[in-house]
Amino acid sequence: MSDQDLHVLRKEIESIDEELLRLLERRVSLAKGIGEVKGDAPVYDPLREIEVLDRLCGLARDVDPKFVRLLFGEVISFCRSVQRPATVACMGPEGSFSHEAAFALLGRSIDLVFVEDPAQVLSSISKEKAQMGVVPVENTTEGTVYATLDAFATADQSLSVIGEGQLPIRLVLASCENSFSDIEEVYSHPQPFGQCRNWLSRNLPGVRLIPTSSTSYAANIAKSKQKSAAICGKLAAELKGLNILEEGIEDRPYNATRFWLVGHACEGRSKKNKTSILFNVSHKPGTLFRALEPLYRAGLNLTLIQSRPLPGNPFEYFFFVDFEGDAEDKKVKEALATMNSRVERLRVLGSYPQIRR
Numbered sequence: 001m002s003d004q005d006l007h008v009l010r011k012e013i014e015s016i017d018e019e020l021l022r023l024l025e026r027r028v029s030l031a032k033g034i035g036e037v038k039g040d041a042p043v044y045d046p047l048r049e050i051e052v053l054d055r056l057c058g059l060a061r062d063v064d065p066k067f068v069r070l071l072f073g074e075v076i077s078f079c080r081s082v083q084r085p086a087t088v089a090c091m092g093p094e095g096s097f098s099h100e101a102a103f104a105l106l107g108r109s110i111d112l113v114f115v116e117d118p119a120q121v122l123s124s125i126s127k128e129k130a131q132m133g134v135v136p137v138e139n140t141t142e143g144t145v146y147a148t149l150d151a152f153a154t155a156d157q158s159l160s161v162i163g164e165g166q167l168p169i170r171l172v173l174a175s176c177e178n179s180f181s182d183i184e185e186v187y188s189h190p191q192p193f194g195q196c197r198n199w200l201s202r203n204l205p206g207v208r209l210i211p212t213s214s215t216s217y218a219a220n221i222a223k224s225k226q227k228s229a230a231i232c233g234k235l236a237a238e239l240k241g242l243n244i245l246e247e248g249i250e251d252r253p254y255n256a257t258r259f260w261l262v263g264h265a266c267e268g269r270s271k272k273n274k275t276s277i278l279f280n281v282s283h284k285p286g287t288l289f290r291a292l293e294p295l296y297r298a299g300l301n302l303t304l305i306q307s308r309p310l311p312g313n314p315f316e317y318f319f320f321v322d323f324e325g326d327a328e329d330k331k332v333k334e335a336l337a338t339m340n341s342r343v344e345r346l347r348v349l350g351s352y353p354q355i356r357r
């Protein structure tokens, strides 16, 4: 290829880039117009975003659909923000896996509010410090995130789960030190410690493991403390300027965490909605069976059941159940009505779509 050929091709790229920019500006202008039509109604429409992204991925021919989803996910995120800026609460500080999950679910055109725990995420929404929140629910290695379930048990009843997404969790050992041999203590959230316990016993036997409220908080400590390291995400390590001593230290090849997107209920439903409920029963034989029986008779597939101590009632429990289906489906509605007559308290946390970006 001659310099002249390269020049011609680059000029054609510049022309296409300008065309793409003008089309993007047109799309943003249309989104602003939609925002005016919506008025005070919620801007975020997860079902419409899924529809737009799935359609484009179906149309993609010579471009990887994963890239199409990522690119247009950010276009939509910006188009959402020009209608009304969205403040999203999540566990911090910056660089936490909840931070990464918020970006994965909503794109990067969001304002983030970092808080200590899931209860503060929910209270941030209730106090209108944030319009939405992102909380971890379950990890493929360590199981349910109890703090999230406990937070919902006492949270504002107006909050709903409005979406769900899975984030692959890839753990790194990060430090100001340059070698394993210099590490005397490791900081991280208890969940990641559990996700790489075998790696730790093989590579850092006997090192003190100190739990923190989040992985990014652990990175903060490792940044300021010699002979220490953090188990965190790559984003946190890079944001703090730490050396990454080892990547991919999670014990299982597939290590992912399910996150809920929380806010005020959205209209509509997708074909594959899930529903999450919480309930408690009287402390008598057969009450749990009778509570679950209507879900069985409706043919609903349960994807999670988890008991948690009932606050104020020692050795009594409330239960979380996720199942496939939407609370507005006729058979689900009837099953929940029967269930409601058999339990002491039943709350539908939400029926929501799977969000993939």
Ligand SMILES: O=C(O)C(=O)C[C@]1(C(=O)O)C=C[C@@H](O)C=C1
Residues within 6 Å of the ligand: 031, 034, 035, 043, 044, 045, 046, 048, 049, 052, 075, 076, 077, 079, 080, 083
């Ligand atoms: O169609 C809408 O309701 C819009 O607001 C537009 C748009 C988009 O950019 O495609 C943006 C935000 C919504 O969550 C859904 C879609």
